[in-house]
Amino acid sequence: MEKIYDLVILGCGPAGLSAAINATIRNKEVVVMGTEICSPPLHKAQVVDNYLGLPAMKGKDLLDAFQEHAEKMGVKIMAQKAETITEMDGLYLILLGEDVITSRTIVIATGVPYKPTLPQEDFFLGKGLGYCATCDGPIYRGKDVLLIGHSDEAEHEANFMAEICNKVYYIPLYKKVGSLDSRVQILDSRPDSIIGTDFVEGLRLKDGREIAVEGLFVLGGETAPDRLIPGLKIEKNHIIVNRQQETNLPGVYAAGDCTGPPYQVAKSVGEGQVAGLNAAKYASKR
Amino acid sequence: MEKIYDLVILGCGPAGLSAAINATIRNKEVVVMGTEICSPPLHKAQVVDNYLGLPAMKGKDLLDAFQEHAEKMGVKIMAQKAETITEMDGLYLILLGEDVITSRTIVIATGVPYKPTLPQEDFFLGKGLGYCATCDGPIYRGKDVLLIGHSDEAEHEANFMAEICNKVYYIPLYKKVGSLDSRVQILDSRPDSIIGTDFVEGLRLKDGREIAVEGLFVLGGETAPDRLIPGLKIEKNHIIVNRQQETNLPGVYAAGDCTGPPYQVAKSVGEGQVAGLNAAKYASKR
Structure with missing residues (x-):
């Protein structure tokens, strides 16, 4: 029998870790999907003076204290990113690269809104x-395409497209470009806007060129x-939650900056706690 | 010109102090109405392990850390209790014994529900x-009354009633009875329930006697x-608030246990922050 988690928590910032420790105390099986830097805005904060009990902390030190607390409680953080989440028979299947994990509940704590x-x-x-070139690739066989890559992980998709398309343009939004197929043409400008009325016809670059x-x-x-969890209700870029941190989907909770302002540590930690406790309760009932 | 506060915060527990430091950082004039022990339930907690960043703390030590943080930020705590709060021309008048202070906003953080x-x-x-014998006394001239006192401050009300009533019974819910008028009869049982259909006809005691x-x-x-703030909306003993910690009254916010479960420190600190920041914003606009 495959393992079923009680809570899969997306994000290891203040909200995610607060949810994690609170559900762990309730003896729940918890896993946190994290990134290298758990909260980029907090990590950069020069001083945080309004998280009660820990005055005048550097953002980085506060984040370290949070991570230490979570580690002490045995919280597992996986350096993976959920690609899509689908519901099946009241359970959530989380796709991570080639793996799938299953959970009774989801806590979204992905930070600043998308x-x-x-x-x-x-x-x-x-x-x-589209957001997946290898998935949609065949539609563009023999045609011209442009890929915008946020990290070098996008390069293998560009190389794949070079095999089947007529012309592949590539705009890296990161610094060091790795190993690109020689047929891929790098554009050294930033993307500006999409050209087209009903369908994509091209891309305008910041330097004025139109491709x-x-x-x-x-x-x-x-x-x-x-897009991560189809059907999730969003308003003005924020996930809609009630005071119990419930979203419109049963078993799916959200906490922290992704639920709206103020974008503050204590608010995130408090919401994480409520989400973690309610998700734990929900998982127990199933 | 009399001083006008931006925020009067009722309660010096985690929610009240979090509201206070957050509004103070916004350069607001803040005063906290506190009690000797700021949060009796937290003060008694053997260990709190789910306030992120401060693992395995005794409740008392956590409370001390909170108070130190607030003191460091220059937060004023007055050991007074608000008796009633009334709105006048968009300002709130807070009655404290014989003093009245004025504020643009109120944050209710009074803890566990009434x-x-x-x-x-x-x-x-x-x-x-009734809740004030000296106020309603004249109605009961020549009649029999019973007073239940939670502290010895109630004794002067019993003595006052002894002057004008036929018979005055008194039940002290505290230990050391001070100086009672000889005409006041102390009952040494606890109160059980009110007798009466439309109006009070008597009191049933725990020992079975009916007075x-x-x-x-x-x-x-x-x-x-x-009762403290007339018109405030309550549901199941909790103050109704939205996600911005606004009550139904403009300029009145609530945070912490008084807004409902879970009764937890991080939830209170988070709500206090949101209430403090929103009250500060509201005060600035006026």
């Missing part, structure tokens, strides 16, 4: 714009929470 | 039951928040 890479991404999604393509891919950027 | 001393207090209020009286007073007990 910012699209390009304006109008939502409108053009499925109309020439005509039929397919456009944004790879490795932030994932909008409602 | 428990009435007697069942059906709400029903009998104004129908023979016939027309007037009944509960003195020095906890004050229900909606």
Whole structure:
């Protein structure tokens, strides 16, 4: 029998770790999906003076104290990113690369709200714009495409497209480009906006150039929470929750910056606690 | 010109102090109305392990850390109790004994929800039951009354009633009775329930005795928040707030245990922060 977690927590910032320790105390099986730096905005904060009990802390030191606390309680942090989450028979299946894990509940604590890479991404999604080149690749066989990569993990998708497309343009949004197929043409400008009326016709660059393509891919950027979990209700870029941190989906909770302002540590820790305790209760009932 | 505070915060537990430091950082004029022990339930907690960043703390030590942080930020705590709060021209007047202070906003952080001393207090209020004997005394001239005192401060009210009533019974809910008028008869049993259908007809004691009286007073007990601030909306003993910690009254916020479960430190600190920041914003606009 495959392992079923009680809580899968997305994000290892203040909200995620607070949810994790609170559910762990309730003897729940918890796993946190984290990133290298658990909360980039907190990590950069020069001084945090309004988290009660720990005055005048550097953001980084506060984050360290949070992680130490979680480690002390035996909280597991996996350096993985959930790609999609689907519900099946009241359980949630979380796709991580080639693995799938199963959980009774999900706590979304992914931090600052999602910012699209390009304006109008939502409108053009499925109309020439995609987030997975290897998935949609065959549609663009023999055509011209442009890929925007947030990290070097996007390069293998560019190389794959070079095999089947007529022309592949690539804009790296990171510093060191690794090993690209010689047929891939790197553009050394930033993306500005999508050209097209009903479908993608090209991309305008910051330097004014216009590149005509039929397919456009944004790879490795932030994932909008409602794309991660289909059906999740969002308003003005924030996940809608009630005072129990419940979203519109049963067993799915959200806490911290992703639920809206104020973007503050204590608010996130408090919401994480409520989400963690309620998710633990929900998991017990199932 | 009399001083106008930006925030008057009722309660010096985790929610109240978190509100205070957050509004102080926003350069607001803040005063906290506290009690000797700021959070009796936290003070008694053997160990708190789920306030992120401060693992395995004795409740008392956590409370001390909170108070130190607040003192460091220059937060003023007054050992006074608000008796009633009334709104006038968009400002709140807070009655403290013989003083009145004025504030643009109120943050209620009074902790664990109000428990009435007697069942059906709400029903009998104004129908023979009252909370101020000296105020209602004249109605009971020449009649029999019973006073329940939570502290020796109630004794002067009993003595006052002895001057004007036919018979005055007194039940002290504290240990050392001080100086009572010889005409006051102390009952050495605990109160059980109110006797009466439409109006108070008497009090049933835990030992089974029934004392016939027309007037009944509960003195020095906890004050229900909606009696403290008339018009405040309450549901199942909790103050109704939205996710911004706003109550139904403009400029009145609530945070912590008084807004409902879970009764936990991080939840209180988080809500206190949101209430403090929003009250500060509200005060700035006025």
